[in-house]
Amino acid sequence: METALEMREVCKTFYGEGEVEIRANDHVNFTLKKGEIHALLGENGAGKSTLVMNLCRRPDSGSVIIEGKELELKTPRDALEHGIGIAHQDLSRTLIERHTVAENVLSLTKGFLLSIDTVEEAVREAVQKFDLGDIDPKMKVWKLSGGEKQRVEILKALITDPGIIILDEPTSMLTPPEVDDLFALLESLKAEGKAIVIITHHLEEAIQISDRITVLRRGQVVDTLDEGRVQKLKSNPQQGVRELARLMVGKETLYDLKRQELKPGQIVLETQDLCVENDMGIQVVTNVNLGARAGEILGIAGIAGNGQRELLESIVHFRVARTGKILWHSDAGELNITNMSVGAIRDLGVSYIPENRRKAMVLDLTVRENLMMSYYSDSKGLLIDRDAMIQLTDELIEQFSVDTPSPLAPMRSMSGGNKQKIVVAREISRKPAQGSRRLLIAENPTFGLDVATTQFVREELLKQRDSGAAVLLVSSDLTEILTLCDRISVIYNGEIIGTLTSEEATRESVGLMMGGFVSDSIGSEEGN
Amino acid sequence: MNLESFGTSLTRLKTMVERGFGYLKRKLWPFEITFRKRSSKLTFEQSIRTRILALLLGLAVVAVIFLAYGINPLVLYLDIFRVAFFTRYGIIETLSRFIPLLLVAIGLAIPFRAKIDNIGAEGQLIVGAIAATGVAFSLQHLPSGILIPIMFLAGFAAGALWALPIAIFRVKSQFKGSDVVISFLLFFPALYLVEYLVTGPWQDPAGWGFPQSPLIPESARIPLFPTTRVHLTIILAVGLTLLIHQYLVRTKDGITETKLGYEINVMGENPEAGEAMGMSFLKVAIITVLLSGGLAGLAGVSEVAGNPNLYRLRMEISTGLGFTGIAVAWLGGLNPIGVIVSSLFFAGLLAGGVEIQSAGLPFGVVNLFNGAILFFVLVTEFFLRHTAEWRLRRDN
Ligand SMILES: Nc1ncnc2c1ncn2[C@@H]1O[C@H](COP(=O)(O)OP(=O)(O)O)[C@@H](O)[C@H]1O
Numbered sequence: 051m052e053t054a055l056e057m058r059e060v061c062k063t064f065y066g067e068g069e070v071e072i073r074a075n076d077h078v079n080f081t082l083k084k085g086e087i088h089a090l091l092g093e094n095g096a097g098k099s100t101l102v103m104n105l106c107r108r109p110d111s112g113s114v115i116i117e118g119k120e121l122e123l124k125t126p127r128d129a130l131e132h133g134i135g136i137a138h139q140d141l142s143r144t145l146i147e148r149h150t151v152a153e154n155v156l157s158l159t160k161g162f163l164l165s166i167d168t169v170e171e172a173v174r175e176a177v178q179k180f181d182l183g184d185i186d187p188k189m190k191v192w193k194l195s196g197g198e199k200q201r202v203e204i205l206k207a208l209i210t211d212p213g214i215i216i217l218d219e220p221t222s223m224l225t226p227p228e229v230d231d232l233f234a235l236l237e238s239l240k241a242e243g244k245a246i247v248i249i250t251h252h253l254e255e256a257i258q259i260s261d262r263i264t265v266l267r268r269g270q271v272v273d274t275l276d277e278g279r280v281q282k283l284k285s286n287p288q289q290g291v292r293e294l295a296r297l298m299v300g301k302e303t304l305y306d307l308k309r310q311e312l313k314p315g316q317i318v319l320e321t322q323d324l325c326v327e328n329d330m331g332i333q334v335v336t337n338v339n340l341g342a343r344a345g346e347i348l349g350i351a352g353i354a355g356n357g358q359r360e361l362l363e364s365i366v367h368f369r370v371a372r373t374g375k376i377l378w379h380s381d382a383g384e385l386n387i388t389n390m391s392v393g394a395i396r397d398l399g400v401s402y403i404p405e406n407r408r409k410a411m412v413l414d415l416t417v418r419e420n421l422m423m424s425y426y427s428d429s430k431g432l433l434i435d436r437d438a439m440i441q442l443t444d445e446l447i448e449q450f451s452v453d454t455p456s457p458l459a460p461m462r463s464m465s466g467g468n469k470q471k472i473v474v475a476r477e478i479s480r481k482p483a484q485g486s487r488r489l490l491i492a493e494n495p496t497f498g499l500d501v502a503t504t505q506f507v508r509e510e511l512l513k514q515r516d517s518g519a520a521v522l523l524v525s526s527d528l529t530e531i532l533t534l535c536d537r538i539s540v541i542y543n544g545e546i547i548g549t550l551t552s553e554e555a556t557r558e559s560v561g562l563m564m565g566g567f568v569s570d571s572i573g574s575e576e577g578n
Numbered sequence: 579m580n581l582e583s584f585g586t587s588l589t590r591l592k593t594m595v596e597r598g599f600g601y602l603k604r605k606l607w608p609f610e611i612t613f614r615k616r617s618s619k620l621t622f623e624q625s626i627r628t629r630i631l632a633l634l635l636g637l638a639v640v641a642v643i644f645l646a647y648g649i650n651p652l653v654l655y656l657d658i659f660r661v662a663f664f665t666r667y668g669i670i671e672t673l674s675r676f677i678p679l680l681l682v683a684i685g686l687a688i689p690f691r692a693k694i695d696n697i698g699a700e701g702q703l704i705v706g707a708i709a710a711t712g713v714a715f716s717l718q719h720l721p722s723g724i725l726i727p728i729m730f731l732a733g734f735a736a737g738a739l740w741a742l743p744i745a746i747f748r749v750k751s752q753f754k755g756s757d758v759v760i761s762f763l764l765f766f767p768a769l770y771l772v773e774y775l776v777t778g779p780w781q782d783p784a785g786w787g788f789p790q791s792p793l794i795p796e797s798a799r800i801p802l803f804p805t806t807r808v809h810l811t812i813i814l815a816v817g818l819t820l821l822i823h824q825y826l827v828r829t830k831d832g833i834t835e836t837k838l839g840y841e842i843n844v845m846g847e848n849p850e851a852g853e854a855m856g857m858s859f860l861k862v863a864i865i866t867v868l869l870s871g872g873l874a875g876l877a878g879v880s881e882v883a884g885n886p887n888l889y890r891l892r893m894e895i896s897t898g899l900g901f902t903g904i905a906v907a908w909l910g911g912l913n914p915i916g917v918i919v920s921s922l923f924f925a926g927l928l929a930g931g932v933e934i935q936s937a938g939l940p941f942g943v944v945n946l947f948n949g950a951i952l953f954f955v956l957v958t959e960f961f962l963r964h965t966a967e968w969r970l971r972r973d974n
Pocket residue numbers: 064065066072073074092093094095096097098099100101
């Protein structure tokens with residue numbers, strides 16, 4: 051079969067907040083043939099989206115070859131002109147909410163002075179042709195449901211009749227029958243000789259639909275399974291899913307973390323029917339009931355963007371809860387802390403390790419000033435108790451072996467691992483208010499860290515649990531969730547769709563639930 | 579020709595033009611520049627050196643204008659310097675400009691440190707002057723020792739109140755970042771208010787229709803140092819500056835004296851982190867802006883009640899000190915001690931500015947220095963804090 055697209059040795063590095071270096075693509079080789087469906091698999095953050103983005107945004111190095119010609123595709127327009135249609139993963143970035151469906155499609159059209167009627171007609175025709183359900187081209191995008199938006203994005207990838215079709219997690223918000231329809235459509239497009247890439251988290255789906263499979267891990271290609279091997283997986287999907295999962299995570303069942311027996315205590319923080327809206331005013335957290343217990347790590351697993359950020363923000367109060375309650379339990383009884391100020395909530399005994407490193411540290415201040423941030427307000431009156439701060443910060447540096455020449459070194463000069471160590475040291479050493487328990491909230495705390503620091507952070511979380519603190523761990527890293535948590539609540543589309551104990555949880559069961567399937571009741575949730 | 583094909587040909591044309599420009603750009607400017615923040619802080623000597631450099635560059639740019647008028651800038655600069663700091667008249671005039679300039683600039687330095695932009699100190703100075711005048715006339719039966727402090731308090735309060743909206747416009751998400759605009763716009767109502775007062779209700783009935791208020795009563799005038807025209811406010815101004823240095827700015831072992839000082843430092847660098855860790859940006863913004871407006875208000879009081887050329891409210895209360903103060907604060911590195919030095923320098927420029935007049939140019943030329951020096955301070959500071967990396971473009 052002819053090669054439609056080839057990427058050779060492409061690299062792309064991002065510098066995240068706090069100057070974390072992320073090698074999203076690290077010398078990746080990838081080929082796509084005409085008339086095949088090629089599945090791209092990998093954990094969250096493996097670099098799948100980055101890989102396909104190389105077709106509309108120049109990689110740092112490496113080459114992109116289409117139809118045998120080395121090309122430089124710098125903009126989505128370039129991709130379009132070379133016959134590549136892409137449905138992106140992050141709909142909030144690719145669809146303009148305030149515009150209608152047709153207006154969103156307009157950006158793909160060539161020419162000038164087009165009447166919107168023509169585009170609307172074209173959209174109607176395409177919806178018919180590809181059988182994408184009913185999409186009204188005149189409808190404003192923000193009024194559409196998640197599934198409908200996803201179908202609009204798919205439509206955008208198909209409407210220009212491209213030879214190469216790329217779908218980045220096109221099924222995450224579709225119902226099972228819609229997924230079947232989409233797959234039937236892909237089969238027919240394949241029969242027309244189109245080259246198709248599909249990115250998905252559902253391993254069965256991948257096995258079912260694809261001819262070849264490429265697995266990415268931490269920015270590198272782990273393996274590309276050819277037709278023969280994929281055929282073998284198809285014959286025994288159960289076994290196949292397990293094999294793919296193993297490839298995705300690697301052999302590293304990670305580290306051997308010693309954990310003491312679970313001694314869960316009383317509930318420290320509880321949410322009751324909590325509903326939260328995102329910045330657009332759309333409700334993204336729905337009726338969440340959680341209870342974080344002392345001496346336990348409660349994990350919230352989910353694919354990024356399913357409401358976990360907004361949920362946490364409402365608990366630590368950067369974000370107003372729309373309805374529902376957040377309660378704090380201590381010896382003094384029950385306290386309603388819904389929408390209390392950040393400072394007041396922290397004074398009760400809540401510590402927070404934000405995912406966004408920018409929120410956790412001030413790069414232009416010294417290490418000491420960064421460590422002080424959670425303690426300076428303990429001094430009485432308007433002045434800072436300087437001696438206490440010096441003693442405290444020196445102790446923290448010593449105790450957590452932060453590698454710094456001096457407490458007065460600028461934070462910016464620290465390595466990524468050391469920066470996060472400083473944040474973790476600061477947050478877990480806080481003392482709760484009198485008669486109160488501690489709650490530590492950690493949001494993807496090991497993201498982008500080197501192995502040693504990752505190990506350090508995880509050990510510290512376990513130590514917190516063993517010393518009787520309640521730990522709420524939000525992570526999109528399944529391995530992290532599975533190795534650390536005593537209970538795992540899975541969030542999908544803003545709802546907690548199930549909670550498993552560490553004994554019940556397996557990579558497959560949690561993975562499936564993260565994709566929106568409740569293992570023993572698949573289908574019962576359908577249609578909403 | 580139908581519209582669609584017309585459109586297509588336009589797009590083609592556009593693409594051709596874009597490609598053409600792209601090609602030229604690649605040929606003529608084959609570099610990519612990236613700026614990255616340095617990981618080390620500026621040392622004391624570095625910041626002094628940059629400021630002197632900025633100062634010299636600013637003076638050099640203005641020198642070009644003098645040259646264009648056939649004036650030798652070196653001679654002129656030396657003259658300004660000589661008059662401002664080495665003549666009795668000049669020294670007194672320098673000190674008399676130093677007082678309000680220092681009050682304004684030290685006030686501005688506080689919110690600037692928290693990255694809150696108040697460029698409307700001029701307006702705050704005016705309302706401070708208005709408040710002081712109002713108090714002087716309505717409470718004139720009080721003895722000096724009570725009246726003058728009340729005038730200062732009223733001036734502070736008026737200036738602070740005038741500045742308050744800036745904090746809200748800086749922090750509240752709907753307006754975020756409009757602090758520059760709002761602070762500048764608030765200057766105009768203040769100016770119109772003073773115009774209204776001195777041509778209307780407060781106009782001096784015995785003043786032959788001049789737009790000015792009557793002279794304020796003797797009891798409301800700030801005492802002068804004997805045999806000079808320098809008033810005692812200089813002690814207040816320097817004292818407040820030292821207090822601000824001690825409590826908000828100075829660090830020992832990397833730690834400021836007060837919580838507020840620390841919060842200002844955090845907010846100035848990263849308000850998101852501060853808020854995530856429980857600080858309130860709004861609180862910091864309100865306090866810094868109130869202090870800033872209040873100090874500008876004090877400058878207004880000192881002009882009305884201390885400057886023997888005035889002793890009354892006039893339109894001429896607004897001489898642009900509030901705007902000059904911005905350049906002064908930055909030239910002083912937003913550090914109180916530095917601000918004292920830079921205030922002295924700019925006060926000298928204003929005092930020695932008479933030399934510009936005697937050279938045949940309008941006095942307003944003095945204001946050129948503000949802009950030129952401020953520009954170079956900001957530019958040099960940027961280049962010291964960042965490293966620039968030049969690379970040949972890959973696609974060449
Ligand atoms: N624009 C960006 N800026 C910074 N980091 C990014 C950006 N895009 C992706 N990343 C990071 O690169 C890594 C790979 O991301 P991505 O390709 O989206 O993963 P996947 O699609 O496999 O889940 C992640 O760690 C992600 O956070």
